[in-house]
Amino acid sequence: MDFDYFSWILLGLPLAFVLGWIASRLDLRQLRIENRQAPKAYFKGLNFLLNEQQDQAIDAFIEAVQNDPDTSELHFALGNLFRRRGEYERAVRVHEHLLSRGDLGRVDRERAQHALALDFLKAGLLDRAEDALRKLEGTPFEAQARLALLAIYERSRDWLQASEISRKLQTAGQGDFSGRLAHYLCEQAIGAEPQEAERLLRQALELAPQAARPGLDLAALQHRCGEPAGALDTLVALMDRAPLAVPLIARPLLEAARASQQPQRALQVLQASYAQAPSLDVLDAIVALDASSATPRDGYVRHLEHEPSLVAAARWIEGEKFEREQFHPQVQRALEHAARPLLRYRCAACGFEAQQHFWQCPGCQAWDSYPARRVEEL
The missing domain is CATH 1.25.40 (Serine Threonine Protein Phosphatase 5, Tetratricopeptide repeat)
Structure with missing residues (x-):
């Protein structure tokens, strides 16, 4: 029995070695196949993206992520594609998955946090976007995060928070925000008691003496x-x-x-x-x-010597008497109708036109983008 036992051991050792060798070769072969498939799917996704075939690009990147789940660049590409397509929930899941990884480096973690904040912004989830942007303080994305926070606070009309962010941006050398700070004080003065409103407006005057508002x-x-x-x-x-x-x-x-x-x-x-x-x-x-x-009213005629103006001509004709006076109202209405679009104000940033002057454009939200002169005089 002892001889048979040791015989089986002697026979089994070479067999186990052969089976282990075969298994390792199979694992190496599978690894090579997967490594070849990952870049192939990646480049296929890039090709679809360059051809503006976003659906196919997303499928290719999902395949690449499944083959190599540890590649952060694939996750970033996939998340950005989801955001561009308006699939914000899927973009959020991708970037939250990245942030949950313990092996993610600091640079990629900050990048993923910024991408997550953009997802929330695009989705209109302003509270969650604010929290995500606040976490970018002290990172390379700090200036971008502050500008995004400023847009959130302006949109929600939180002028105190907007003032705080503007001061931080100005202190950091990101531009001159004195004019915008003056606007915030004017906005706060709108609903204030007269004495408090006057204090705020005089403070705005000191802050931006050349501002008109x-x-x-x-x-x-x-x-x-x-x-x-x-x-x-x-x-x-x-x-x-x-x-x-x-x-x-x-x-x-x-x-x-x-x-x-x-x-x-x-x-x-x-x-x-x-x-x-x-x-x-x-x-x-x-x-x-x-x-x-x-x-x-002759001033309107003299104005025509400086520049041709349909508005000035219409206003002069309005007070004049003519031989065939019965046709005067019809002519006057026609002139006023033609001149009405020329009396609008036009945003210099986006071209939005309005009958009244705005300090902040309703179209693009830019401040002080409306010239004081009307369309005809631009």
Whole structure:
């Protein structure tokens, strides 16, 4: 029995060695096959992506990820594709899977955190996007994260948080945000009590003295509080600091001058401004104030000497008498209809047009992108 036992051992050892060798060869062969399949699927996905075949590209990248689940670049490519297609839930799952990996390096972890924040932003999940962006403080994505946070706070009208982020961006040398900070103070003043609103607006004036909005809002507040003379002083001072905004200042100046019974002072200031830079809005205010002139509307004709203007021509014709007066209303309506689009304001950033002037474009959300002059004068 002992001889048979050892005989079987002696026979079994070579057999086990042969079986182990065969198994290792099979494992190596399988590994080579998988390694060949992974780059093949990867390049196939790239080819589909270059040909703008996103569905096929996603299938190829999913196959590549299944063959090599430890490759982070494949996950990033797949997550970005999902986000571009609007499949935000799948993009979130990909990037959260990356962040859950313990072997992920710091650089890739920060990159995955930034990609996850973009997924939430695109999906409109602002609370989760805010949390994800806050985690990017102190990373190479810090500046981008702060700009995204600023957009979130502006969208949600959280002006205090927006002010905090703007100050951080300015301190970090990312640009001059003083004008935007002044807008935030003006926005806070809208719903405040008069005394608090005046404090905020004067703070905005100190922060951005050349900005037009704080002075205009302060003058409007003074007018509402029964101080038209103060409003007039504020607007006259603003015309010196912000000459490009004079077309926006002309109408409030006219109203403050009438309320404070100082039409001559306003008329002199407007005439001096018009002589330097002719403007239809300034001319309208001059015509309204120039009661001493026998033919105040002749100013519109003189304006045509500076530049051709359908608006000015229509306003002059409106007050004129003609031989065939019965046709005057029809002609006047036609001219006003043709001139109406020329009275709009146009955003310099996106081209969005509106009948009223906006400090922040409703289309692209850019600040101070609307010139003070109307379309016809651009």
